[in-house]
Structures are given as C-alpha cells and as structure tokens.
Amino acid sequence: MALFNKVLIANRGEIALRVLRALQVLEIPSVAIFHDSDKNSPVVRQADEAVEISADSPTAAHLDVEQIITICQRLSVDAVHPGYGFLSENAGFARALTDAGIAFIGPSPEVIELMGDKITSRNFVAEHGFPVPPSLTVDASLMEKSRDHIVARINAVDGMKFPLVVKASAGGGGKGMSIVNSIDELESTLRVAASEAEKYFGDNRVYLERYFSSARHIEVQVLGDGNAVVHLGERECSIQRRFQKVVEEAPSPAFDEAKRQAICSVAAGIAKAANYSSAGTVEFLYTPEGEFFFLEMNTRIQVEHPVTEMVYGVDLVVAQIRVAAGQPLAIGQDDISLNGHAIECRLCAEDAFNDFMPETGKVLYLKEPAGEGVRFDSSLYLNQAITTAFDPMLAKLVVHAPTREQAIKKTVESLRQLILLGVKVNTDFLIKVLEHPAFKRGEIDTGFITTFADDLRADTAAREQLQVVLSAAYLSDRNTRLLLEATPEPYAAIGRWRN
Amino acid sequence: MQPKYQLNKTTHLVTPVRRADAITLEVDGHRLDVRLHWHDGHHGELTLNGAPYEFYAAQDGNKLFIHFGGRVWQLGVIDEFGDAGEGGAAGGRVRAPMPGVVVEVYVVEGDSVAEGDSVMLIESMKLQTEIKASLPGTVKAVGAEPGASFDKGDLLIDIDAGERRE
Amino acid sequence: MRRIQSKINTNSDEFKQYKQHNQKLLAEFHQKQEDARFKRPQRDLDRLKKQNKMLPRERLDLLLDPGTPFLEFSSLGANMAYDGAAPSANCITGIGIVGGREVLIHADDSSNKGGAWYPLSIKKIVRALQIALENHLPVIHLCDSAGGFLPLQSDLFGDMYMAGRMYRHQALLSKQGCKQLSLVFGHCTAGGAYIPGMSDYSVIVEGTGAVFLGGPPLVKAATGEDVTVDELGGAGMHTSISGTCDYYAGSEREAIAIGREIVMQWEQKSKFPLQREAPEDPYYDPAELYGIIPDDIKKQFDMREVIARIVDGSRFAEYQPDYGETLVCGFANIWGYKVGILGNNGVLFNDSSLKGAHFMSLCNQNNVPLVFLQNITGYMIGEEYERRGITKDGSKMLMIQAGVDVPKFTIMTNGSFGAGNYGMCGRAWDARTLFSWPNSQIAVMGSDQAADTLATIKINQLKRQGEAPSDEQLAQIRAEVFANYEHSTSAYATSSEIWDEGIIDPVDTRNALGISISASLNSPFGGESYGVLRL
Structure with missing residues (x-):
C-alpha cells in the first residue's frame, strides 16, 4: 500500500524536482504547484499534476498557505512536502495542514516552533546540558544604561568576550547580522540593530553572541x-x-x-x-x-x-x-x-x-x-x-x-x-x-x-586564450554569420583590400 | 564596419582580413588563420594557426557567451552604430499625425519623462489620442497649449534624449 | 591548363635595375594618392569636426562590410587640373560590398571646398554611374556637396556628358531595376537635390542634412522670403511633410546604420553563370612585375611574364602560339573566372591583327569576357604592310572588338600609341573598366616620334622666318617638345582627365580585374551572332 494517496510539492526549482524523484521512487502520485514565471520548468511537466498558483510576486505565491491548502483539498492531497525555504519551517503552515487532515512532511509544529526561535532553542539545548556559545539577549533599554553597566552584563556571562555577533533575536538567515570588535562598535551597532529588529520583526530584542572568527x-x-x-x-x-x-x-x-x-x-x-x-x-x-x-x-x-x-x-x-x-x-x-x-x-x-x-x-x-x-x-x-x-x-x-x-x-x-x-x-x-x-x-x-580574497580573484586571460575566445566570438556572432553567408565571391577571398 | 567585442570592460577589435580556405582574422592586431567547424548550432571546433580548440557558443542579443577552456566568457557585441542618436526615426520630436486640437498637456518644459510616458492628449476627427514620449529625456519644448489647434506635421512635443536621472 | 614557364631571372642586374626604377615610380604614385585622399587644410578638418561630420572615408569604412574590398576609381582624378584644387576630383567612387550586396558607391568629399563639383567631379560621377548602368549595379550616394563649382560652371553644366547626365543616369538605372540609396549628410542644393530626389531610398541626417532646389539665400533673393535651412529642407521637414526623404537619422552613424538595413532588404539577383573554377593564387609572385616592366617605355618585354603574375596558378592556355606572335592570345582564370586575354608582344602586323580578331570572335561565341593588356606602339606601317592590307586587317580587329557582346576589361601596362589603342580596347571602346599602371603612357604616337615631328614643324617655321637655329638650339627645341609631350601623355595626365578608372599598383591588377569581372556578370550577355570566321 502506498504511503500517501497524493503528495503536493510546495516548492519550486531543484528541490521540487528532488522531492518528485523521491515520490517517484515510492510510487506516490505527485502534484506540483507553480507560479506563471515557472510554467515551463521541468517539475511542471514531470509531476503527475500541476496547478498554477497566483500572487503579486512568485515568492508571495509560494508563501500563500490558504491557496496551497485549497489546492490540496481540491485534489485530495494527503501530504505536503515543503522542501527548503518558503513554508518549510513555518509552524503555522504545518499546523494548518494538520488541522485540515493533511500530513506535513517534516517535524511537528511544536518542534518547528521550539527550534525556530534562536533563544528558545538555545535555552532548550542548554537545559539539556549541551554546549551553547556564550551569549546574551538584550533589549533596547540597554542603550540607556552606562557603558560600565553594559560591560558588566557582558562579563557576567561565562566565556563571553569580543568580538561579538549582533543579530535580531527573531531574525534568521544571516539578515541584519554584524560583527563588533569593541565596546565602542557595540554601542553604535546596538542602536541600529535594535531599531532594525523592531522594524523588520516587530521585536526589538537583540542577541549578542561570542564570535569565533576562525571557527x-x-x-x-x-x-x-x-x-x-x-x-x-x-x-x-x-x-x-x-x-x-x-x-x-x-x-x-x-x-x-x-x-x-x-x-x-x-x-x-x-x-x-x-x-x-x-x-x-x-x-x-x-x-x-x-x-x-x-x-x-x-x-x-x-x-x-x-x-x-x-x-x-x-x-x-x-x-x-x-x-x-x-x-x-x-x-x-x-x-x-x-x-x-x-x-x-x-x-x-x-x-x-x-x-x-x-x-x-x-x-x-x-x-x-x-x-x-x-x-x-x-x-x-x-x-x-x-x-x-x-x-x-x-x-x-x-x-x-x-x-x-x-x-x-x-x-x-x-x-x-x-x-x-x-x-x-x-x-x-x-x-x-x-x-x-x-x-x-x-x-x-x-x-x-x-x-583569501586576494587569491580568489578572476584570472587574467592569456593572449592565446583571448585569441581563441575572440575568434570564436566573432565567428559565432549572428551578424558575422549573416555577412559571411551573404558576401559574394570573389569579394570574401579578396578580403579587406584597397587600391 | 569594424567588429568590436567587450570582455571584462576591455574593448577588443576583431578584423576580418580575408576568407579563402581559412579565414584570416586580425585579433587585437595579431594576424591569425582560423578554420571553424560546427558540430551543431552551439558546439564548434576552431583551428587557430593549426591548433584545434573546442568551444560552445550562444548569443542573446548583443551578449555572446563562449565556453572555452573550462570557463565561460561573456562578451558584449559592440554596436558601432549604437551611439547613433537615441530613439529611432524622429529622435525626441513628436509631430501631429493629423490636424486637431490639444485637449490636455501633462508635462511642462524641463520635466523628465520616460520612454512611453503620456505627455499630451489630442483630439482630431472625434478621436482622442495620447501622445507618448518617443524616448527618455527632458521635455525641451511643448508645441501647443490646451485648446490650441494644430496642423498635420506641427511639432507637438520635443524631448532631449538622455540626461534623465532616476 | 599548363603553367607558364617564366624565363625571368630575379637575380639579374636587369631585373634589379627595373625593380628599383618601378619602385621609385610606385612610391611617387602612393604619395600622390595619399595626398589626394588625406591631405587637407586643418581649417577644413576642424570645420567638419565642429559640424559633427565624419570624413568621407570614415563614412565609407563604416558603410562597407568588414573583411571586404573596395575597388576605388580614379583616385588621382583631377590631379593635374585646377592647380590641384580638387584632389581625387573632390569625390570618391568605387565598387564595394554593403550588407553582402555588390554596390557602386559615390561619395562627395566635403573635406575639400565643401565637396563642390568641379567639371572633372561631374565627369567622374557620370562615369561611375555609367559603370553602374553597364554592370547593373545598385548605387549608394553619400551626399555632401556644395553643388557645382560656379566659377567653372560653363565647363560642367550644359553639355551631353555634364551634370544633367548624372540625373539621367539615375533615371535609367531605376528604369533597369538598379536600386539607389542616398544618405544625405550635407546640403543637396539645386541639381544636387535630384540625387536623393531620384533615389529609391533616402536617409537624411538631422541638423546637417538638407535638400532643396534653392537654398535660403537664393529664396531670399528671388521671393524675399526669410526661411531657415531646417524649415526649407531639413530632415524633419522632408521625412514628415514633403516625403522627399524616407528616413530621419539623428546622426551620421545612425544614417549609415539605416542605410545598411535598407540595402540588406534588396534582392540579390543571380549573375551570369560564367565558367568558374576554384580561385588559385598566381604561382609566380605578382611583386616580380616590378622587375619585369622595363625602365624605358621603348624596351620590349614578354607579356606572358605579366600574364603569369595575374592569372590563377599562372596557368595559360595559349591560342595559336606560333602564329601572329606579336599578339599573345589565350584563356586563363582570374579569381576563378574564365577570361580570354589579349596582350601585346610588339607591333600589330597583319597576322597578329587577324589572330586577335579571330580570337575575340571565339571568346564572344563562348561567352568568355576579354582582358586586354596593352603595350602597343601601333599597327605596322610601310609600303609592304599597306599592300598586304594592314588598314583592312586592323579594321577587322576594330569591328569585331566593338561588336562583341562579352564584357571587356583593359589594363594599360606600358605604351598605348596610335590606332593600337583602339584595337586593344582603349577608352573609347567601352571597356567595363580600364586601369593604368603608373609607368603607362597614352598618345597618338610615341614621344620620340612625336618630338621629332613637332620639332621639325617648329624648326621649319623658324627657317621660314629666316632664322637658322644652331645644333644646340635644335637639340633644346626637341628636348622641350619631348618633355612637354611626355608630361601630357603620362598616366597622371590621362588619369587626371578620367581617361581610365585610375592608376593602380601592378600587383593590384588581379584584384581590380576580379572585382570588375564579378560586377560585369550582373548584366546579361551573349546572344545570337555569326559563326566564327577564320580570317
């Protein structure tokens, strides 16, 4: 008996194809969803069914939970594979699917929530006795305090020292991260980080963590x-x-x-x-x-x-x-x-x-x-x-x-x-x-x-390489091909000649 | 004409000299005997002064891509006529296609416009027509005020190409 | 076809001596050409730059396809006229490739005297358009001329082959289906307006280009009307109101781009299917011609040595090699094209005249174009030859030469004297193209004979006046007459008057002929004729 009746692939690009391969191995019928800009992509042709999703932008379409669940219900889909990115770590999506009686191919919404938040996941891990990097979560009020106070807060954490990574507590994916090397830099960065955190995530808490530059x-x-x-x-x-x-x-x-x-x-x-x-x-x-x-x-x-x-x-x-x-x-x-x-x-x-x-x-x-x-x-x-x-x-x-x-x-x-x-x-x-x-x-x-930035620069081309590339470019050029075909004899053979 | 290609911001000249059994080219002033055999529409073998080289090529407008020596080289085909004044036939001048009356003018002298922006609404033969900017630039002259009538061929709007900053 | 076995010893003193002499002539020729093309007062160059105008040769380079030749005509036209005021006759004409199409180009040269047309400019343009007519070539006009040069108007206006002939040729070209395109870079005033006017397509450049029958000053004088150039005949007016021009160009570059696009839409008609083989470079180095052409026009050379350095693989199928030996006839290929060649190896006798006439008939019936390599002192004179009917035999040659239907091409390799010029297809005999080598000379008779004749007349005159010139005086009179004669019969003098399509470096002969033959195949030839008479 098949594991599922039908699985919807809630993603695009290479990972959608990757999931499709797995479904094919397991002989599970597949549904691909696609935005108009992806209508010619291989997964649309190769999946058993393909449904267009629409929104202002292609990304918005792939984040549209309601639309995706509607499609699942309409096509009797009983499981969804989210791939990576988009809705893959969205506990709300996992929960909405579960509520609709559709399996989310991933962990439970509770685990997603637990691990999705930097601070709760860190605390969870620390509570279970596993090593976490020295860190400190602060909010905007720290900025009002004296420099000594800030330094004291940092020193109070075991193993905490500069340089530090500063990031929005609720953020992720490398967005809004910066590295500070001193208390001076920290002071100026903190203000910006907190206001950005507030602006983007509605949460002004900022997370400081020891930065290991050569880790x-x-x-x-x-x-x-x-x-x-x-x-x-x-x-x-x-x-x-x-x-x-x-x-x-x-x-x-x-x-x-x-x-x-x-x-x-x-x-x-x-x-x-x-x-x-x-x-x-x-x-x-x-x-x-x-x-x-x-x-x-x-x-x-x-x-x-x-x-x-x-x-x-x-x-x-x-x-x-x-x-x-x-x-x-x-x-x-x-x-x-x-x-x-x-x-x-x-x-x-x-x-x-x-x-x-x-x-x-x-x-x-x-x-x-x-x-x-x-x-x-x-x-x-x-x-x-x-x-x-x-x-x-x-x-x-x-x-x-x-x-x-x-x-x-x-x-x-x-x-x-x-x-x-x-x-x-x-x-x-x-x-x-x-x-x-x-x-x-x-x-x-x-x-x-x-x-190694200095070693990772573009090579300069050798003359011989350039000659091959330029000759190939000239002879491949559509304009050249048209003219070469059109030039009558003996003009081509006489070539560039003036009397 | 002089074929020119841009590679990494440098302009290179490829000058065809003659084409007999081999094609003689001057690449940046160096004379080369070249033969070319296409395996298919994209994959070719180039023989350059007797030495063979495999390459792949594809073109998209004035962008040329050559895969050779394990690398992709992106070249720009420089259009010798490219710096020929912007915007086709009449430059920035829009003339009345038929006699009529100006209904509304959307711009004033000195305004920046993008290509295709509506600049004026005219009416003739009971038909209203939007006059659009033929190129991006600055409005140099507005030919007629609202309510004014014009003849066929009259200048309606004149736009100076370029100089428009976002 | 067998290869000519050259007997030239390139290590001989004679070869070296000739080479040195000819290279000196060539250096002089190339210098004159360079000056005619590029030597301009800085003031004129600055003016063009200020007007945002390109030089005519820059326009030409941009217009022509990359990697293709341009066969320029009469680069030294007018070089001995008007005290050198009109280098290259103030215009450029020639055959080239645009968008893969074989076209004839006429370009005014506004870098000198505003591109004004001198009488010889008109002659050069009329000749170019005649070449287009004869060879069914489309024409591109790069218009930028101030119009006819007024001080010399009586020499360029009213006669049969003067200015009106340009426009009539345009009309006839159109009638026979040859496309014409005008790119209007400058003013086309009065008659000049008809060049774009009578073209099938025209592009006009904003600001600098203008077309009108009378310019603003003339309009003001005639009707009192005040009008600007732009209003009267500018790009905007002509492309949107009068419809005289088809395309508006924002710049010269854009005009050329539009022009190229237009040409690329033209149909490419099939050519006359002349016998053709894969081209092969001459086996003998054409540069050896410099050591073959003697340093004195009176010295004889074997035309086979010249043929060997012009034709494919130096291969030549000689016709009647042992008969009428002073005229070398035979078949060869030039850039692959089959041709019949007639070259002089001495004075034309009865037998060589008959041989030439017979060979031309053969070629005509075989649809093989003719190439004449002139080095001719004339037909043999003297009692014996008159009795044998040299005039009669020469007439046969002229009659058949004029009557053949195949294209003819002439190269002045050295001397071209007397009726020999006619028999060997001189200018009056409608060769499709005629080119001269720098050493060549055209005259009714050779310089020595002419100097003797003229000196004798002059001396007799003096004697009649009772003077008895001394031997020294006699020698001086003869020397003066000789120098004058040499000067006026030189290739520079004749090329100045557009008696040819220009002087060329001998090594360029093969290319000039290749392009000329290729062009000639656009117009059909061959039809019914009489059988070939064994004369």
Missing part, C-alpha cells in the same frame, strides 16, 4: 521518527560568502572518528530530547581548539543534504516521507557507515568576482556534467529567464569519490565540463576555492573567502 561551521544530519534518532555524520559548511554556504562537504576534513562521535552524539541527543521526527540538521560552531557549540537546528531538508546521501547511501527525502507516513526508521545507527568523500558546490547566478552581485540572463545552452559519482541537481531548462525574483542558486553539483583529494579533482573537472551559457555563474570562483592550497589541506573556516 568552522559544522552541521550534523539527523533522522528521527519520534522515538528513535540516528545521525548521519557531519557536513563541513565553512566556505561561506555573506553568511551563505557555497561549498559543502562530508565528512569534514577536520574530523577523525572520535571527534565525529563526540559531536554527532550531541546532535542526536538534542534531536532525541525534542522527540524529533523527520530529517533535521543540528548546526555547530567548531573552534580550532576543538570546542563546539550549538548554533541552531534546521527542521527541514537542507540544500546540502546530497553530500550526506552520497557518503551514507541513504535517501533522506524518501526517509522523510516514510516517517511522515508513520513508519518507524528503517535503519539503526549500526546500519550506517561512511563511504568516501562528497563535495557540493552551489552554482549561483552572480558575479563572484564583483562582490557576488546577482546576475540575470537566460539559459541559452546547457550541458550538464555527468559521470560516475557526479550528481547535478537543478531544474534549469532552455530559455529559462534568470531573474532576481528567486534565490540566485541555479543548481548544485555534487560529486562523490573515494578520497577528499579525488573528490576535489573530480569536482573541478565537473565544473569545467558544465556548460551553462546565457547567465554569469560562479563556476570560476568555485574552482578557485577548490584549488586553493589551504582548501586542499582542509584548513578552512568561515572566514576563508575573506581571508
């Missing part, structure tokens, strides 16, 4: 069914720009089996304490000294989940669906073992060599890299308009190889094989990162891109 961003994949919890090792996600991940890998080059066990058992412990059901990710800061602190828990499937799938041979989305259908986990911790190394690169429409400015364009030609251990997750299609309406991430290249060294080599080769014409993407930048000696040695932290 790694390590996260652990967990799977729970409400009772049992297993972990699927860590992912190294330190290569970030603007607090957003660009290159992820599993396992982390910093870890041996003992360290892995230490951090993974903490992650599994946290999930267990929350009676976690579905796939989730526990994010940690990992300092050069080997300390690690809980950052947050993501209660959804992550963008970078394929690296874990590749090294553990587990289909995480399939597992999510099974658990949501009430099945217990099919695997125990002993059934899982690490195999080789996997790297994911996020291909983004951006000018990586110009402050990662977003780029727009149109997909004019696409040839995906292929080969054993090469996975290219995208929903790109010919003549697709690349606009700024959605996230700039266009595709993910995931490569699996027996060793990290081989995985790096194969990833670079695959990036060079990818032919995507019509919009500027960050391929060259990714290659620069992967080929950087420090990256190759595994010596990375979240400051990598800033630290």
Whole structure:
C-alpha cells in the first residue's frame, strides 16, 4: 500500500524536482504547484499534476498557505512536502495542514516552533546540558544604561568576550547580522540593530553572541521518527560568502572518528530530547581548539543534504516521507557507515568576482556534467529567464569519490565540463576555492573567502586564450554569420583590400 | 564596419582580413588563420594557426557567451552604430499625425519623462489620442497649449534624449 | 591548363635595375594618392569636426562590410587640373560590398571646398554611374556637396556628358531595376537635390542634412522670403511633410546604420553563370612585375611574364602560339573566372591583327569576357604592310572588338600609341573598366616620334622666318617638345582627365580585374551572332 494517496510539492526549482524523484521512487502520485514565471520548468511537466498558483510576486505565491491548502483539498492531497525555504519551517503552515487532515512532511509544529526561535532553542539545548556559545539577549533599554553597566552584563556571562555577533533575536538567515570588535562598535551597532529588529520583526530584542572568527561551521544530519534518532555524520559548511554556504562537504576534513562521535552524539541527543521526527540538521560552531557549540537546528531538508546521501547511501527525502507516513526508521545507527568523500558546490547566478552581485540572463545552452559519482541537481531548462525574483542558486553539483583529494579533482573537472551559457555563474570562483592550497589541506573556516580574497580573484586571460575566445566570438556572432553567408565571391577571398 | 567585442570592460577589435580556405582574422592586431567547424548550432571546433580548440557558443542579443577552456566568457557585441542618436526615426520630436486640437498637456518644459510616458492628449476627427514620449529625456519644448489647434506635421512635443536621472 | 614557364631571372642586374626604377615610380604614385585622399587644410578638418561630420572615408569604412574590398576609381582624378584644387576630383567612387550586396558607391568629399563639383567631379560621377548602368549595379550616394563649382560652371553644366547626365543616369538605372540609396549628410542644393530626389531610398541626417532646389539665400533673393535651412529642407521637414526623404537619422552613424538595413532588404539577383573554377593564387609572385616592366617605355618585354603574375596558378592556355606572335592570345582564370586575354608582344602586323580578331570572335561565341593588356606602339606601317592590307586587317580587329557582346576589361601596362589603342580596347571602346599602371603612357604616337615631328614643324617655321637655329638650339627645341609631350601623355595626365578608372599598383591588377569581372556578370550577355570566321 502506498504511503500517501497524493503528495503536493510546495516548492519550486531543484528541490521540487528532488522531492518528485523521491515520490517517484515510492510510487506516490505527485502534484506540483507553480507560479506563471515557472510554467515551463521541468517539475511542471514531470509531476503527475500541476496547478498554477497566483500572487503579486512568485515568492508571495509560494508563501500563500490558504491557496496551497485549497489546492490540496481540491485534489485530495494527503501530504505536503515543503522542501527548503518558503513554508518549510513555518509552524503555522504545518499546523494548518494538520488541522485540515493533511500530513506535513517534516517535524511537528511544536518542534518547528521550539527550534525556530534562536533563544528558545538555545535555552532548550542548554537545559539539556549541551554546549551553547556564550551569549546574551538584550533589549533596547540597554542603550540607556552606562557603558560600565553594559560591560558588566557582558562579563557576567561565562566565556563571553569580543568580538561579538549582533543579530535580531527573531531574525534568521544571516539578515541584519554584524560583527563588533569593541565596546565602542557595540554601542553604535546596538542602536541600529535594535531599531532594525523592531522594524523588520516587530521585536526589538537583540542577541549578542561570542564570535569565533576562525571557527568552522559544522552541521550534523539527523533522522528521527519520534522515538528513535540516528545521525548521519557531519557536513563541513565553512566556505561561506555573506553568511551563505557555497561549498559543502562530508565528512569534514577536520574530523577523525572520535571527534565525529563526540559531536554527532550531541546532535542526536538534542534531536532525541525534542522527540524529533523527520530529517533535521543540528548546526555547530567548531573552534580550532576543538570546542563546539550549538548554533541552531534546521527542521527541514537542507540544500546540502546530497553530500550526506552520497557518503551514507541513504535517501533522506524518501526517509522523510516514510516517517511522515508513520513508519518507524528503517535503519539503526549500526546500519550506517561512511563511504568516501562528497563535495557540493552551489552554482549561483552572480558575479563572484564583483562582490557576488546577482546576475540575470537566460539559459541559452546547457550541458550538464555527468559521470560516475557526479550528481547535478537543478531544474534549469532552455530559455529559462534568470531573474532576481528567486534565490540566485541555479543548481548544485555534487560529486562523490573515494578520497577528499579525488573528490576535489573530480569536482573541478565537473565544473569545467558544465556548460551553462546565457547567465554569469560562479563556476570560476568555485574552482578557485577548490584549488586553493589551504582548501586542499582542509584548513578552512568561515572566514576563508575573506581571508583569501586576494587569491580568489578572476584570472587574467592569456593572449592565446583571448585569441581563441575572440575568434570564436566573432565567428559565432549572428551578424558575422549573416555577412559571411551573404558576401559574394570573389569579394570574401579578396578580403579587406584597397587600391 | 569594424567588429568590436567587450570582455571584462576591455574593448577588443576583431578584423576580418580575408576568407579563402581559412579565414584570416586580425585579433587585437595579431594576424591569425582560423578554420571553424560546427558540430551543431552551439558546439564548434576552431583551428587557430593549426591548433584545434573546442568551444560552445550562444548569443542573446548583443551578449555572446563562449565556453572555452573550462570557463565561460561573456562578451558584449559592440554596436558601432549604437551611439547613433537615441530613439529611432524622429529622435525626441513628436509631430501631429493629423490636424486637431490639444485637449490636455501633462508635462511642462524641463520635466523628465520616460520612454512611453503620456505627455499630451489630442483630439482630431472625434478621436482622442495620447501622445507618448518617443524616448527618455527632458521635455525641451511643448508645441501647443490646451485648446490650441494644430496642423498635420506641427511639432507637438520635443524631448532631449538622455540626461534623465532616476 | 599548363603553367607558364617564366624565363625571368630575379637575380639579374636587369631585373634589379627595373625593380628599383618601378619602385621609385610606385612610391611617387602612393604619395600622390595619399595626398589626394588625406591631405587637407586643418581649417577644413576642424570645420567638419565642429559640424559633427565624419570624413568621407570614415563614412565609407563604416558603410562597407568588414573583411571586404573596395575597388576605388580614379583616385588621382583631377590631379593635374585646377592647380590641384580638387584632389581625387573632390569625390570618391568605387565598387564595394554593403550588407553582402555588390554596390557602386559615390561619395562627395566635403573635406575639400565643401565637396563642390568641379567639371572633372561631374565627369567622374557620370562615369561611375555609367559603370553602374553597364554592370547593373545598385548605387549608394553619400551626399555632401556644395553643388557645382560656379566659377567653372560653363565647363560642367550644359553639355551631353555634364551634370544633367548624372540625373539621367539615375533615371535609367531605376528604369533597369538598379536600386539607389542616398544618405544625405550635407546640403543637396539645386541639381544636387535630384540625387536623393531620384533615389529609391533616402536617409537624411538631422541638423546637417538638407535638400532643396534653392537654398535660403537664393529664396531670399528671388521671393524675399526669410526661411531657415531646417524649415526649407531639413530632415524633419522632408521625412514628415514633403516625403522627399524616407528616413530621419539623428546622426551620421545612425544614417549609415539605416542605410545598411535598407540595402540588406534588396534582392540579390543571380549573375551570369560564367565558367568558374576554384580561385588559385598566381604561382609566380605578382611583386616580380616590378622587375619585369622595363625602365624605358621603348624596351620590349614578354607579356606572358605579366600574364603569369595575374592569372590563377599562372596557368595559360595559349591560342595559336606560333602564329601572329606579336599578339599573345589565350584563356586563363582570374579569381576563378574564365577570361580570354589579349596582350601585346610588339607591333600589330597583319597576322597578329587577324589572330586577335579571330580570337575575340571565339571568346564572344563562348561567352568568355576579354582582358586586354596593352603595350602597343601601333599597327605596322610601310609600303609592304599597306599592300598586304594592314588598314583592312586592323579594321577587322576594330569591328569585331566593338561588336562583341562579352564584357571587356583593359589594363594599360606600358605604351598605348596610335590606332593600337583602339584595337586593344582603349577608352573609347567601352571597356567595363580600364586601369593604368603608373609607368603607362597614352598618345597618338610615341614621344620620340612625336618630338621629332613637332620639332621639325617648329624648326621649319623658324627657317621660314629666316632664322637658322644652331645644333644646340635644335637639340633644346626637341628636348622641350619631348618633355612637354611626355608630361601630357603620362598616366597622371590621362588619369587626371578620367581617361581610365585610375592608376593602380601592378600587383593590384588581379584584384581590380576580379572585382570588375564579378560586377560585369550582373548584366546579361551573349546572344545570337555569326559563326566564327577564320580570317
């Protein structure tokens, strides 16, 4: 018997296609929803059914809970997979679905709420005895106090010292984050941060946390069914720009089996304490000294989940669906073992060599890299308009190889094989990162891109390269082709000649 | 004509010299013998002074994309005629298509307008027509006041191209 | 086809001596050409810049397709007239490629005297339009002329081949289906107004372009009316009110862009299917021509050596190689096109005249264009030859040459004297194009004979007046007469008067002929004729 009668995919782009693949594996009928601007995307054609959703903007359409639930009811959908982003961590959406008798493929609304708030999740983790970074939550009233008072408040927290990260307590996703190095900087930043927090989130509380400038961003994949919890090792996600991940890998080059066990058992412990059901990710800061602190828990499937799938041979989305259908986990911790190394690169429409400015364009030609251990997750299609309406991430290249060294080599080769014409993407930048000696040695932290900014600049082209490119450009140019065809003999053969 | 391409803010000249068995090009002043074989509409093999190179190409208007050597090169096709005065046939001048009367004028001299902005409403032969700005710029002259009549060909509005800041 | 076996020794003293001589001539030629094209008073250049006008050659470069040739006509037209006041006869004409179409271009040169038309400007433009007519070429006019040069109006206005002929040619071109486009960059006043007026398409540039029968000063004088250039004949008026011009251009660049778009809409008619093979560069280096053409017009050279440096693969199928040897005839390919070549290897005798006449008949019946390589002192004179009917045989050659239907092309490689000029398709015999080498000379007779004849007349005159000139005086008289004659019969003198399509560097001969032949195939030829007479 099928797990569900019909599952609606409440997302777009590559993750919608990814979820569709899992539904196809499980032979569950699928429903795709799409905004008009995505009407030609592959998931619309490949899903069993596709329904248009409308709103002022494509993003608003995908956030329209009411519209989505109406569609579910109309089409007798009994489960919804939210993917990542959009409504994936919206407890209200999960609850509305549950109330309508539709399964939300993810954890319970309560767990989403618990983990969705930085302060409550942090407190929850700390209460259960797991390490959290030194931090302090303050509100606007702190600004009225004397400098001594502020310093005293900071010093009162065990292990708290500059530099600090300042962020809106209710915020997320790297928005409105800043780093301060001194009490002077803090004072000026605090005022802005509080007013922005008030403005954007209706909550002026500001969260201060010790900032580890050379820490790694390590996260652990967990799977729970409400009772049992297993972990699927860590992912190294330190290569970030603007607090957003660009290159992820599993396992982390910093870890041996003992360290892995230490951090993974903490992650599994946290999930267990929350009676976690579905796939989730526990994010940690990992300092050069080997300390690690809980950052947050993501209660959804992550963008970078394929690296874990590749090294553990587990289909995480399939597992999510099974658990949501009430099945217990099919695997125990002993059934899982690490195999080789996997790297994911996020291909983004951006000018990586110009402050990662977003780029727009149109997909004019696409040839995906292929080969054993090469996975290219995208929903790109010919003549697709690349606009700024959605996230700039266009595709993910995931490569699996027996060793990290081989995985790096194969990833670079695959990036060079990818032919995507019509919009500027960050391929060259990714290659620069992967080929950087420090990256190759595994010596990375979240400051990598800033630290090595000078090494991560665009190459200047060699003359020979330029000659090939310009010759090819001239001969491919539509204008040239038209004129070359039209030029009668003997004029073409005589060429540029004057008497 | 002189074909020009922009790559990373630098302008490069590609000058065709002659086309016999091979195509002779001058690329930034260096003479090259080039042969080209298209495998399909996008994938070609270029032989440059005897050495073969595979590449992929695609064009979208004046943007050209070449994939070569594991990289994508984005080039701008420079239109030699591009700096030819903005906005097609009549520049910024809009003339009366037929005799009539001005109903309403929406702009005054010195106003900034975008291309397609309505600048005037006219009526002739019991038909009202919106007169639209033919290019973005500044209103240089308004040809007639509301209520005034005009003949076919009279200047209704004159717009100076450019100089319009957001 | 067999390759000509060249007998030239490029290491010989003679070769080196000739080469040195000819290269000196060429340097002089190129300098004159450079000056005619680009040497302008700074004042004129500044004025154009201030008016936002491009130089005529800049317009031309922008108009022509990249990587294509331009065969310019009469670059040294008027070089010996008007004290050099009208370099290149104040205009540019030639054949080029625009939007893949073979077109004839006429461009006024406003960088000198406001582009005014001198009598020789008119002659040059009329000739260019005649080439368009004969070869069925579309025409692009780049109009920027102040109009006829008034002080010389009597030499350019009322006669058969003067200004009116330009517009009549325009009408006839249109009648035979040849498109015309005018790009109006400057004023087209009076007669000049008919150039855009009689074109099928016209583009006019805002501000600088204007078309009217009478300019504001003339209107003021005639009717008292005060009117601005723009009101009277500006771009806005003509494109929206009078309909005299079709397209309004905001700038010269835009005008050229619009012009190119227009041309790209023109149909491309199929050409006469002349026999053609894949082109092949000459086996012998054309630059060796410099060491082949002698340093004295009286010295003989083998025309086969010239042919070997013009035709494809230096291959030549010679006709009657052992008969009438002073006229070399045979078939070859130029840029792939099959041609019949006639080249002089000495004076024309009875047999060489008959051979030439016979060969032209053959080519005509075979639809093969003719190329004449002139180096001719004339038809043989003297009692014996008159008795053999040299006049009769020469007449046959002229009759057939004038009567052939295939296109003809002439190159003045060296001397062109007397009736030989006629027999070998001189200017009066309607070659589609005629080009001269810098060393060439055209005259009724050679300089020596002419100097002797003229000196004799002059001396006899003096003697009749009772003077007895000394030997020294006699020699001086002859030398003066000789120098004068040489000067007035030089290629520069004849090219100045547009007796040809211009002087060319000998190495450019192959390209000039290739383009001329290609152009000629736009008009159909070949039809019924008599059988070929073995004369």
